[in-house]
Amino acid sequence: MTSTIPADTGRRDRRRDRHDATKREILDAAWQMVRADGLNALSLRALARAVDMEPQSLYTYFASKHAVYDHLFADGNHELLTRFEQIEISDDPHQALCTIARLFVTFAAEDQARYELLFQRTIPDFEPSPESYAVATEVFSRGRSVLTAAGLGDDADFDLWTALVAGLASQQLANDPGGDRYIRLIDAAVAMFAEHVFGKVVPNPDTKA
Amino acid sequence: MTSTIPADTGRRDRRRDRHDATKREILDAAWQMVRADGLNALSLRALARAVDMEPQSLYTYFASKHAVYDHLFADGNHELLTRFEQIEISDDPHQALCTIARLFVTFAAEDQARYELLFQRTIPDFEPSPESYAVATEVFSRGRSVLTAAGLGDDADFDLWTALVAGLASQQLANDPGGDRYIRLIDAAVAMFAEHVFGKVVPNPDTKA
């Protein structure tokens, strides 16, 4: 992933290293800006100013504004993927659902702009590149497999689950940004969902379907 | 509301009528454009072209682009309010919840741009005027009173309800625009919610709390 040129393998390409570092610096600045002013308020000129560059020089690193968005999109999904890998999923289905719901809603509530970019279609004409979209797909299948392991095989049940979690996240961001009004409801929501799909027995839900 | 000048009350103000009609025409064109190209892609110049006007003439009708958004915001909320008034709410709590959930999710799924404008904060620096926001508040309290009548007094339960319904709507728009993948789940979602708040008895839920 770091070297695509056959010659001089293993040798560090200082030029490329520097290029990648600058790219990273630009993306970090972009995150700061969209967090502060909103996803759609991102301006390449302002971004260039933030990293002490002439606006036109940005095109050395990103082919277009959408390319910047695309990298942010991949960034956000990578971050979510990392969190998936860091948590431990309990064998208890109810516990597993709680953990994953908390993970997702917390992640969403942290950053309105990131949520908009990753899970909503709010930027005109923007579509993630295949590479970036692959990361999103990986995140999705991770989530799905956790649910499957918890005994949730039905597609409709899974859709209901994502709707419930997405609803908590979007309401938290829209109606109480920075607060915890809907985050507080996660456990109740999961309990409601578990009752529905696993049956009435809540404390020890070994009966699947 | 139609005449603020003391003299000649009851006499039609043709000039104002014409002005209002043009304003309406502009707003209708604006709806078409945001539906086609996305809420954030609205351009005043393109809007002017759509109604055969010079871009600058729009300022006779709207003080700014945000003012256009503001009127669209009020428009959408008025439409939702109208639908609230047109439906009949059953005495059966479960039925009442189904009706209102269907109303909202259907309304949301019809128009991505409208949903974005009414329920999400996606336009940089846009905030509805007090007059427009009052309509939104009216819509909200209508919904809330229906839920209260259905026996839902608890604030946390109401928040869980709005999260559930908003989740279905936003997932429908994000993952299956124009389809019915999540709309199909409304009844199941309401059943799940009703079980949770009304108790296990589903068919005849007379037992409140």
Added chain:
DNA sequence: GTCTATACATCGATAGAC
């Protein structure tokens, strides 16, 4: 009141010099 004309600052993007 509504139009035309014109101005200004900003935006994303490209070409070419060094």
Added chain:
DNA sequence: GTCTATCGATGTATAGAC
């Protein structure tokens, strides 16, 4: 790789004809 110069389009705003 970074710069200057430039393009077309945008949102905003003012002046003046009718």
